[in-house]
Amino acid sequence: MKDSFTYAVLGLGGLGSAACYWLSRQAGGDVLGLEQFELGHGRGESHDHSRIIRKTYHTVPYVRFAQQAYAAWEAVEADSGEQLVLKTGELNFWPEKTTLDESAYNDSMAACGVAYDSLDPAELRRRFPQFQFDDTVHAVYQPDGGLVAAIKANEAHRRLARRNGATLVDNMPIDEIRQVNGGYEIAAGGRRFQAEKLVIAAGPWTNRLLAHFGLELPLQVTHEQVSYVASPHLEEFAPERFPVWIWMIHDNYYGFPVYGAAGVKIAKDRFHPTHPDTRGFEPDEKNERDVLRFLADHIPRAAGPLLYTKTCLLTHTPDGDFVLDRLPGHPNAVCVVGATHAFKFASVIGRTLAELLTDGETPADISAFRFDRNTLALPGVWNLPQG
Ligand SMILES: Cc1cc2nc3c(=O)[nH]c(=O)nc-3n(C[C@H](O)[C@H](O)[C@H](O)COP(=O)(O)OP(=O)(O)OC[C@H]3O[C@@H](n4cnc5c(N)ncnc54)[C@H](O)[C@@H]3O)c2cc1C
Known part of the structure; x- marks a missing residue:
């Protein structure tokens, strides 16, 4: 296995698997995906047979993003030959x-x-x-x-990414991320990898990876x-x-x-x-x-x-909106947090993350998902019932 890549995706749940797929469409063998547990494990957010997909949302940008999600899923279905969305x-x-x-x-x-x-x-x-x-x-x-067939969709994203030449490695917990020569060095599972650009898609473990950049979100x-x-x-x-x-x-x-x-x-x-x-x-x-x-x-x-x-x-997140943006001070590192409702968007989120790193911009309206928005700058104001 080589150890130097253009793109590294950190975390291979629903959103990271999608990012690997969309990056691999352009960059093939220059994509690395790292997962701390076995691929398809049930300890995060993306397991189980189904997730709801819907266009019923409370803001215009979310409805438009949902419309783009259906189109992105259709592209994956065409590529995989499998039905992943059941209306x-x-x-x-x-x-x-x-x-x-x-x-x-x-x-x-x-x-x-x-x-x-x-x-x-x-x-x-x-x-x-x-x-x-x-x-x-x-x-x-x-x-x-x-519904989106969640387990099948995750497997399809990863299978297609590998078919396109991506390297996906499981049981590789990421211990350290360092900036080196304008890129990144990642220590994981006793190995070291180099990547020019990063996707952070670590779900519930997001802040552990952000700590390597001196960042924290109120999650x-x-x-x-x-x-x-x-x-x-x-x-x-x-x-x-x-x-x-x-x-x-x-x-x-x-x-x-x-x-x-x-x-x-x-x-x-x-x-x-x-x-x-x-x-x-x-x-x-x-x-x-x-x-x-x-x-x-x-x-x-x-x-x-x-x-x-x-x-x-x-x-x-405190406001219920995703984080889908570059890390402050790191134009070559993007981060996603699904904020409890992202599976239906997994494929368009994967495409958007890939666009941010490969094209430097995306046609999707992700202005509500900025890393530096006010609601994320405040200490988390949590009012969740205990129990
Ligand atoms: C019960 C339930 C119902 C839901 N219903 C819906 C629904 O109907 N519709 C909908 O759209 N959404 C729904 N969601 C939300 C949706 O499933 C999540 O937003 C989405 O799955 C988040 O995916 P993720 O990739 O961010 O997280 P995860 O799937 O948790 O993936 C993160 C991955 O990163 C890996 N990782 C973390 N840290 C490291 C590290 N240091 N080294 C290596 N790997 C690491 C983890 O092991 C994990 O595999 C639901 C969620 C739940 C739990």
């Missing part, structure tokens, strides 16, 4: 008590030409009888929403979980019959059709602060009871015995 349709349920701003979502979609249907309670019951809500809940249906890492439930009526919840759905409040419930396991998938945000090195892997039983109760109350034919629960991590 199931997406239902957003708006309860009366929500603190989220529905008009911000609808206006942003309208400004970007994204079609959607507003469903009053009666229309919701008529079109989607699987769901049972009272008259205080209405919905928005957006037909392009669906919060939380422990989350998703549950699979063995409905006796699985066929009614197949992707062609049952949309992805989101209960639109802050600590929300959300769910998927049957995909990847023999059960419907449901989750409720936990926002339980943790540390990526000392976290446990045990599910929270109250969260499991809550999601089973939600199914029994609102999607009763999907209710059934718990198949299993899988835990994972989330990395939060």
